[in-house]
Amino acid sequence: MNELIPDKKAYQLNKRIMAYLAMAMMGIVTVATVVWPGQMAEADSILMAQYLALSGLVGAYFGFSAKSNSSTKIEAKS
Structure with missing residues (x-):
C-alpha cells in the first residue's frame, strides 16, 4: 500500500464501508424497482447510469484490493 x-x-475501513454502502444502495434500488415499477419507469436512464457507476466503484475496490494483496504476497516471498 x-x-x-x-x-x-482507517483508509481500508473507509474504502470497505464505501463499497458496502454502494452495494446496499444498489440493493435498495432493485427492491424499489420491483415494488414500485410504475414510479421507477420514469427514472430508467438515471437508474442505469447509477448501476453502472456503483458497480464500477465496487468492482474497482475489490479488484484493486485483490491486486494489492497479491503483490504484497509476492513481495513477502522474495
Missing part, C-alpha cells in the same frame, strides 16, 4: 497514507487501517 502507499507509504503516503498515514493511517492505513
Whole structure:
C-alpha cells in the first residue's frame, strides 16, 4: 500500500464501508424497482447510469484490493 497514507487501517475501513454502502444502495434500488415499477419507469436512464457507476466503484475496490494483496504476497516471498 502507499507509504503516503498515514493511517492505513482507517483508509481500508473507509474504502470497505464505501463499497458496502454502494452495494446496499444498489440493493435498495432493485427492491424499489420491483415494488414500485410504475414510479421507477420514469427514472430508467438515471437508474442505469447509477448501476453502472456503483458497480464500477465496487468492482474497482475489490479488484484493486485483490491486486494489492497479491503483490504484497509476492513481495513477502522474495
